[in-house]
Amino acid sequence: MLAAGHRKAIAGSAVKTGSSALRPRASQRCSSVVTNASALKGKIKKVVLAYSGGLDTSIILKWLQDEYGCEVVTFTADLGQGEELEPARAKAEKMGIKQIYIDDLRETFVKDYVFPMFRANAQYEGLYLLGTSIARPLIAKRQIEIAKEVGADAVCHGATGKGNDQVRFEVSYYALKPDIKVIAPWREWTLSSRTEMIQYAETNGIPVPASKRGEAPYSMDANLLHISYEGNALEDPWVAPSESMFTRSVSPEQAPDKPTEIEIEFEKGNPVAIDGVKMSPATLLAKLNQLGGDNGIGRIDLVESRFVGMKSRGVYETPGGTILLMAHRGIESITLDRGESHLKDDLMPRYAELIYNGFWFSPEREALQTLIDKTQEYCTGTVRVKLYKGNVSITGRKSPYSLYDKMIASFEDDGGLYNQADAGGFIKLQALRLRTLGISRKQA
Numbered sequence: 001m002l003a004a005g006h007r008k009a010i011a012g013s014a015v016k017t018g019s020s021a022l023r024p025r026a027s028q029r030c031s032s033v034v035t036n037a038s039a040l041k042g043k044i045k046k047v048v049l050a051y052s053g054g055l056d057t058s059i060i061l062k063w064l065q066d067e068y069g070c071e072v073v074t075f076t077a078d079l080g081q082g083e084e085l086e087p088a089r090a091k092a093e094k095m096g097i098k099q100i101y102i103d104d105l106r107e108t109f110v111k112d113y114v115f116p117m118f119r120a121n122a123q124y125e126g127l128y129l130l131g132t133s134i135a136r137p138l139i140a141k142r143q144i145e146i147a148k149e150v151g152a153d154a155v156c157h158g159a160t161g162k163g164n165d166q167v168r169f170e171v172s173y174y175a176l177k178p179d180i181k182v183i184a185p186w187r188e189w190t191l192s193s194r195t196e197m198i199q200y201a202e203t204n205g206i207p208v209p210a211s212k213r214g215e216a217p218y219s220m221d222a223n224l225l226h227i228s229y230e231g232n233a234l235e236d237p238w239v240a241p242s243e244s245m246f247t248r249s250v251s252p253e254q255a256p257d258k259p260t261e262i263e264i265e266f267e268k269g270n271p272v273a274i275d276g277v278k279m280s281p282a283t284l285l286a287k288l289n290q291l292g293g294d295n296g297i298g299r300i301d302l303v304e305s306r307f308v309g310m311k312s313r314g315v316y317e318t319p320g321g322t323i324l325l326m327a328h329r330g331i332e333s334i335t336l337d338r339g340e341s342h343l344k345d346d347l348m349p350r351y352a353e354l355i356y357n358g359f360w361f362s363p364e365r366e367a368l369q370t371l372i373d374k375t376q377e378y379c380t381g382t383v384r385v386k387l388y389k390g391n392v393s394i395t396g397r398k399s400p401y402s403l404y405d406k407m408i409a410s411f412e413d414d415g416g417l418y419n420q421a422d423a424g425g426f427i428k429l430q431a432l433r434l435r436t437l438g439i440s441r442k443q444a
């Protein structure tokens with residue numbers, strides 16, 4: 001797994017791209033990576049590990065104890081992944097961990113991370129609702145807080161050297177604590193296959209579930225916003241995913257033949273109630289997940305451009321988020337001025353890319369958030385949504401701040417509110433440059 005890190009080192013070390021004399025040889029690159037990792041060994045006294053309790057992070061925990069000889073503090077975040085987290089505590093205790101953090105961050109996750117992102121209608125490359133991306137800055141933030149509380153020298157994550165998560169975690173770490181030391185085992189250790197990892201686990205008394213002994217059909221990442229599937233069986237973008245893979249939604253074909261209709265209330269761009277029942281952010285998103293999943297909503301299969309430079313195929317289930325995006329656009333359609341709305345749409349790809357690439361704590365994301373939130377001041381009202389066999393349809397919207405004027409828009413008598421004759425001059429002024437261009441070029 002060091003290869004990805006080596007290639008990154010080439011790009012950063014070569015002064016002139018075309019000069020082989022200035023490019024480090026493979027052996028030099030390899031030693032520089034090992035040296036950078038080795039430089040921390042013996043100097044780290046305590047590290048905070050983002051720990052799921054699964055096989056990979058259990059191996060990382062033991063590896064940290066062996067390789068760094070340091071005290072390990074584990075941190076497990078409940079972001080609504082739907083798993084029992086207390087077993088993670090038992091596993092950590094069994095491995096001699098004295099300081100164990102298991103934090104329920106579901107409400108914080110939705111209120112302070114998911115909802116601000118949805119106020120922007122963020123979609124990476126026009127499709128991805130950023131379910132994994134938006135979770136990483138919160139995990140990183142809490143890790144840094146714990147590191148300060150316990151006096152840790154370093155933090156550690158389990159992201160591979162090929163993916164985006166290593167960037168998201170580490171950029172967030174450095175933004176929040178510039179002097180923090182970061183340990184990334186996948187860029188340091190010599191374990192290069194599943195077989196070697198299992199052998200390491202068995203040698204060190206780490207239980208290996210039967211389901212982990214074979215090659216996993218795909219990797220999964222879940223939280224309250226979504227669940228993702230990628231790798232192995234999904235690596236050929238021509239091969240359709242197996243129906244048995246999905247866990248949060250029925251297939252659209254198997255969804256009920258009768259549509260489900262709901263009303264979602266918004267206050268300043270945030271959903272606050274479903275069918276008149278007020279709910280906390282996490283409870284509301286969980287309810288939308290259930291409604292969407294029951295109706296086959298929120299599945300997407302895409303090939304995306306990773307920040308590290310490769311294409312990657314991922315399959316996602318985001319039932320509640322898919323409903324929320326459509327409903328939010330529905331309330332914006334009657335409460336946002338055209339200029340506000342179009343400016344938001346212009347900025348959205350840049351905003352989404354910042355989140356995807358891991359720059360949640362950057363000044364530019366925060367500046368964009370301020371602008372976005374300004375547009376949401378009057379984004380209050382109710383949207384009626386119909387859910388049917390994988391589709392989300394807006395069937396009604398109302399707001400005390402609606403900019404829609406039925407009298408002006410009517411095809412009937414508007415009582416003189418709009419003089420249709422004015423449109424002639426408006427059109428001629430809009431066409432003036434095109435008329436001038438046409439006349440000039442005909443003469444030429």
